[in-house]
Amino acid sequence: MNTTKIGWIGLGNMGIPMAGQLVNADYKVTVYNRSKDKEASLKEMGASVAGTPKDLISEIDVLVLMVSDDAAIEQIFNSEDGLFSADISGKVIINMSTVSPAISKEMAALCRDKGAQYLDAPVSGSVKQAETAQLVVMVGGDETAFGQVKPILEKMGKMAVRLGDVGSGNGAKLAINSLLALYTQGLAETVLFANQQGIKTEDLLNLLNNGAIANVFTKIKGDAIIAGNYKPAFALKHIVKDLNLAKAIGLDSPLAKTALNTFEAASFKYGEEDLIAVIKEVKG
Template sequence: MGARMVELKERVGFIGTGIMGAPMALRLKEAGYAVTAYNRTESKLVALVEQGVEVTVDLATAVRHQEVLVLMLSDDAALTALVESRGGVLAHVQPGTVVINMSTIAPLSSRRLASAFAAKEVSYLDAPVSGSAGAAKSGQLVALVGGDKAVFERVRPLLSAMTKEQFYFGEAGSGNDAKLVINLQLALTMQAIAESLVLAESLGLQRGQVLDMMQSSSLSSAFFGIKRSLLETEDFTPAFALKHMRKDLSLVLDAARPNGAVLPNALTSFGTYTAAVQNGLGEEDLSAVVVELLRQSGYTGENRRRDDAEGE
């Protein structure tokens, strides 16, 4: 049993090397795992090659003969296409493999995948992560896990190589449930900050000074500290793309309806993030939602008050 545990930690197929997946795969490699990384977009593998990670453009190679398979895709559609299509993951995965799905998808989709993998005698965990690209690089992500607890404990050392903490919530799909809860809080927090800045703009207050005030108040947070410079400079290089937050809010609302959860602010926020995506902000960091709210309030172009404006 001990030898099996060692093997389990050594051979890992990592599927999806985008803004989050690439640093996570690299952390596994640096922790001593034999990682084979795959991405549908070959250019997203280049940086990993330069850092010594084995990569492949052949999905079968990334999936077969692995003890653990990590999936880190952008949404339900991407994951379904890769897993269930002809020649996809299900066609190549071997009995005894542990699949760790770290993508943020609908809980119902996660439970369906768990059943599909179980039919292939493959263990399945959903383990989406809370945190952005910076946290992925530094290993400060938090894993939210659902599935068989014994399987979770078995692969916990691997999860620990990518995350600072792991929360186990129960059966398959419950990790994705938890991810929707934390991302709802994230979306509403960002919306509240953005609305406060729009009010400040309308009152003629300097944004830098307002941000200083916010950071000094009891309402400040690690999240605010991370986003503060983006809000001040309006350099919205994405750590978490706005389009993904819009997608997650859609999942939140879908999950809330069957259970009768009343989420009025979630519905309002979904409208704001949707408008932001429609107005070309989808690829920007989620903090760019402030630009959309300023636009709706009429503060665009010459109407914008800037800290370096004449007379200030």
């Protein structure tokens, strides 16, 4: 068994398979989640369960966070039984959530004051990549701390790359998710335009998936469109959050503005569905 003791906070669609990769790699993993029912599958795999973030950080060497937004990070660190209510000296905290560079810089500074290291390490990939350990991990923070935890990150992904100081991982993820939004809306519009020309969705996707711009995303989301399956691998409401975070740090291009307007409109009806449900908003 690997001797590094790992804590995990955040067991959503991504967090469960990612934490599971570490359990399967023979790390001793302890988990915490606000919705306690989501801890059950990891417990069955052999993980331990902690009652609070404070309890968790006291038992481990490296902590991974995979939660929804900046507000959740604030709660985990600063609540009455949060991380900062414990002695965190010597710990490495890896925030793999898609959050703002600002929250990472703020928490990294506070962690340094308390003798701990903080890395922002969001991922590119969705549930399928998490289940097969094919995520791409982009990291900001101290180079020595990154070297210490890189073997852990590589259990969850096919590549882990340090890009620079704290916040650079978050910046890269927001750039990638901005392209994701543009591509998703573009795919939706292309399918609908082809349908207007009498071209079946299946035939169009067959051409796309065998042409010069073929990619995994088109295959997965094309299959979802054909099946009418909008079960969220990545909920539409989260791309709205990410586009707004990108806007806050300077994204102001014509396509990005259009995508944000479209996804915000779609989120009122389809926010809990997969982001490809934007096709229903575009169709009108």
